[in-house]
Amino acid sequence: xxxxxxxxxxxxxxxxxxxxxxxxxxxxxxxxxxxxxxxxxxxxxxxxxxxxxxxxxxxxxxxxxxxxxxxxxxxxxxxxxxxxxxxxxxxxxxxxxxxxxxxxxxxxxxxxxxxxxxxxxxxxxxxxxxxxxxxxxxxxxxxxxxxxxxxxxxxxxxxxxxxxxxxxxxxxxxxxxxxxxxxxxxxxxxxxxxxxxxxxxxxxxxxxxxxxxxxxxxxxxxxxxxxxxxxxxxxxxxxxxxxxxxxxxxxxxxxxxxxxxxxxxxxxxxxxxxxxxxxxxxxxxxxxxxxxxxxxxxxxxxxxxxxxxxxxxxxxxxxxxxxxxxxxxxxxxxxxxxxxxxxxxxxxxxxxxxxxxxxxxxxxxxxxxxxxxxxxx
Amino acid sequence: xxxxxxxxxxxxxxxxxxxxxxxxxxxxxxxxxxxxxxxxxxxxxxxxxxxxxxxxxxxxxxxxxxxxxxxxxxxxxxxxxxxxxxxxxxxxxxxxxxxxxxxxxxxxxxxxxxxxxxxxxxxxxxxxxxxxxxxxxxxxxxxxxxxxxxxxxxxxxxxxxxxxxxxxxxxxxxxxxxxxxxxxxxxxxxxxxxxxxxxxxxxxxxxxxxxxxxxxxxxxxxxxxxxxxxxxxxxxxxxxxxxxxxxxxxxxxxxxxxxxxxxxxxxxxxxxxxxxxxxxxxxxxxxxxxxxxxxxxxxxxxxxxxxxxxxxxxxxxxxxxxxxxxxxxxxxxxxxxxxxxxxxxxxxxxxxxxxxxxxxxxxxxxxxxxxxxxxxx
Numbered sequence: 229x230x231x232x233x234x235x236x237x238x239x240x241x242x243x244x245x246x247x248x249x250x251x252x253x254x255x256x257x258x259x260x261x262x263x264x265x266x267x268x269x270x271x272x273x274x275x276x277x278x279x280x281x282x283x284x285x286x287x288x289x290x291x292x293x294x295x296x297x298x299x300x301x302x303x304x305x306x307x308x309x310x311x312x313x314x315x316x317x318x319x320x321x322x323x324x325x326x327x328x329x330x331x332x333x334x335x336x337x338x339x340x341x342x343x344x345x346x347x348x349x350x351x352x353x354x355x356x357x358x359x360x361x362x363x364x365x366x367x368x369x370x371x372x373x374x375x376x377x378x379x380x381x382x383x384x385x386x387x388x389x390x391x392x393x394x395x396x397x398x399x400x401x402x403x404x405x406x407x408x409x410x411x412x413x414x415x416x417x418x419x420x421x422x423x424x425x426x427x428x429x430x431x432x433x434x435x436x437x438x439x440x441x442x443x444x445x446x447x448x449x450x451x452x453x454x455x456x457x458x459x460x461x462x463x464x465x466x467x468x469x470x471x472x473x474x475x476x477x478x479x480x481x482x483x484x485x486x487x488x489x490x491x492x493x494x495x496x497x498x499x500x501x502x503x504x505x506x507x508x509x510x511x512x513x514x515x516x517x518x519x520x521x522x523x524x525x526x527x528x529x530x531x532x533x534x535x536x537x538x539x540x541x542x543x544x545x546x547x548x549x550x551x552x553x554x555x556x557x558x559x560x561x562x563x564x565x566x567x568x569x570x571x572x573x574x575x576x577x578x579x580x581x582x583x584x585x586x587x588x589x590x591x592x593x594x595x596x597x598x599x600x601x602x603x604x605x
Numbered sequence: 606x607x608x609x610x611x612x613x614x615x616x617x618x619x620x621x622x623x624x625x626x627x628x629x630x631x632x633x634x635x636x637x638x639x640x641x642x643x644x645x646x647x648x649x650x651x652x653x654x655x656x657x658x659x660x661x662x663x664x665x666x667x668x669x670x671x672x673x674x675x676x677x678x679x680x681x682x683x684x685x686x687x688x689x690x691x692x693x694x695x696x697x698x699x700x701x702x703x704x705x706x707x708x709x710x711x712x713x714x715x716x717x718x719x720x721x722x723x724x725x726x727x728x729x730x731x732x733x734x735x736x737x738x739x740x741x742x743x744x745x746x747x748x749x750x751x752x753x754x755x756x757x758x759x760x761x762x763x764x765x766x767x768x769x770x771x772x773x774x775x776x777x778x779x780x781x782x783x784x785x786x787x788x789x790x791x792x793x794x795x796x797x798x799x800x801x802x803x804x805x806x807x808x809x810x811x812x813x814x815x816x817x818x819x820x821x822x823x824x825x826x827x828x829x830x831x832x833x834x835x836x837x838x839x840x841x842x843x844x845x846x847x848x849x850x851x852x853x854x855x856x857x858x859x860x861x862x863x864x865x866x867x868x869x870x871x872x873x874x875x876x877x878x879x880x881x882x883x884x885x886x887x888x889x890x891x892x893x894x895x896x897x898x899x900x901x902x903x904x905x906x907x908x909x910x911x912x913x914x915x916x917x918x919x920x921x922x923x924x925x926x927x928x929x930x931x932x933x934x935x936x937x938x939x940x941x942x943x944x945x946x947x948x949x950x951x952x953x954x955x956x957x958x959x960x961x962x963x964x965x966x967x968x969x970x971x972x973x974x975x976x977x978x979x980x981x982x
Contacts (some may be wrong), residue, residue, distance in 0.1 A: 259635075293817050339715060358718060412792055416785065548685060
């Protein structure tokens with residue numbers, strides 16, 4: 229079995245245990261789901277169906293792309309169904325000759341009115357749409373990377389580190405002087421180094437804009453890496469898998485408040501990293517970082533971290549919400565990213581990607597808070 | 606009243622007619638909705654509530670960004686509710702002192718399990734989640750641009766045309782030689798000209814990759830504008846509003862099949878443009894283009910066009926699905942983009958942005974199929 233077949237096989241086993249007859253996955257505008265790519269190799273708009281009979285049916289919008297990438301037992305152009313998910317699901321039920329009463333699971337991201345229509349269109353079936361069903365099972369499986377994926381992560385981390393080193397040099401020397409210099413340097417360099425592109429829109433926020441969590445717009449022509457705090461948050465996508473790192477450039481002279489922000493961010497990061505181990509609850513690590521910063525008079529206004537993979541935000545979550553019951557385990561890859569933001573002082577964030585191995589946390593990337601000397605007048 | 610107040614006032618009037626007590630809008634990861642920005646000015650993650658008492662309540666994730674952009678009667682940090690939409694909605698109902706039995710409308714993009722939870726959490730209220738409710742009303746209102754928005758569209762079109770002219774020159778001279786040359790030229794130039802950035806990921810697909818509808822990845826280091834057909838699909842975002850154009854570079858020598866693709870694409874575009882008028886059904890125009898290409902032995906595998914605005918795909922749709930009942934009217938801005946794709950010959954698409962004025966269709970942008978002479982050996 230190839231990688232895609234193995235992944236589907238695990239879901240077929242789950243279907244058998246749970247008595248589910250058909251699962252629908254959908255990757256569409258407004259409802260992106262990289263699980264389609266993870267299960268079939270097809271990287272863009274498509275519906276994917278898995279049947280209890282252990283067969284996969286892909287309906288890609290673009291058949292020329294699918295011809296190159298897809299791994300599925302059967303492929304039918306989505307345009308044969310006018311790209312209607314209702315027609316597609318009905319066709320899949322017919323192709324797999326599902327008997328009346330079959331259990332059909334649709335994506336939990338499906339909008340409410342859409343699910344009502346699924347129920348209407350497939351009157352004879354039981355339509356399931358659950359947060360904790362097949363799609364959650366796939367998300368949990370995706371969180372634990374297989375050896376091939378770990379190899380890709382080592383590769384994308386190496387490329388990311390290469391670019392981090394070059395950016396440190398360029399920013400230190402002043403050749404990266406405005407925000408878009410940094411962002412466009414990354415866009416060009418990552419493709420030169422074999423990446424598909426960036427994993428998300430780069431955020432390059434100079435001292436005047438770094439006080440926002442996610443600066444808006446992502447990058448502009450404003451000054452970057454001048455006196456004070458500048459944030460550079462970027463990710464590179466290599467064969468689908470994205471890194472996610474944040475550097476902060478701290479150029480002298482810093483205010484006392486800025487010095488403290490740098491120090492607290494580094495401490496929160498070190499504290500969180502020290503708690504990473506197999507079996508630890510991600511919520512507890514998130515809470516420790518939140519509590520530490522609160523104790524220092526600051527607030528962590530976003531999650532401490534998140535899994536990375538084909539998506540930049542995936543399982544596990546480090547959310548401190550009570551319903552987050554995720555335990556870390558060997559093979560997971562995730563980003564930790566404590567940060568502090570102030571409308572006057574600017575912002576400071578430190579983010580690296582971590583692989584949890586049998587020997588503990590392995591920090592794959594080398595982002596840091598970079599101290600730069602005062603610029604020459 | 607300022608622009609945002611006017612837009613909200615129209616929705617308050619609608620609420621009064623429809624007896625809706627509270628509307629929730631949400632802009633979140635996986636559920637983007639630029640209507641929040643359109644109604645409040647706040648450009649990123651937030652929940653927005655409008656009450657029957659004609660009051661607006663914004664809950665932004667990033668209060669530093671909202672301080673700069675937002676126009677709303679009341680602002681409370683979303684983090685006060687742990688960014689939980691359930692807690693946020695319950696708080697809004699309390700703040701507006703909604704009596705039991707009130708009608709509360711949540712976004713139609715809300716996932717099915719989320720709406721079940723809204724119903725649970727707000728047991729005493731009637732929760733509405735409909736495709737044809739308040740959010741549809743806002744989408745229809747957004748489709749007809751006001752004078753300020755039309756001014757912004759003239760501006761972003763002028764910038765787009767400036768960049769088109771420069772790219773034609775750069776590609777003709779060979780200075781744009783690979784796909785990423787074109788895409789990165791646009792990223793830098795649009796910011797130099799005052800844009801927020803690009804409106805979506807640029808697609809630059811050289812002769813080897815233009816046969817895909819949306820090339821994957823969007824742009825690479827492969828050759829661009831060499832012999833055959835190359836597609837460049839990009840949009841620029843100016844104060845939130847995006848253009849959306851597609852150029853095709855047709856470099857000699859072309860095969861007979863490629864010549865025919867170019868000719869048919871131009872004809873389909875001209876045919877569609879000629880049908881644009883106030884009161885015309887967008888579906889009919891879409892169907893005319895589909896039928897024309899089908900009659901010529903080709904297939905239009907995507908929609909003929911779509912409205913543009915704060916989103917790159919918004920109302921009106923030119924979909925040929927039977928339920929598309931949208932009629933064009935003065936003030937709408939939309940893109941028309943017929944195209945033909947072949948895995949061997951490559952692809953050809955022509956897309957321009959059109960403003961429907963009292964005098965008919967005004968083509969704002971100057972994209973075209975650009976014929977280039979054979980490269981010197």
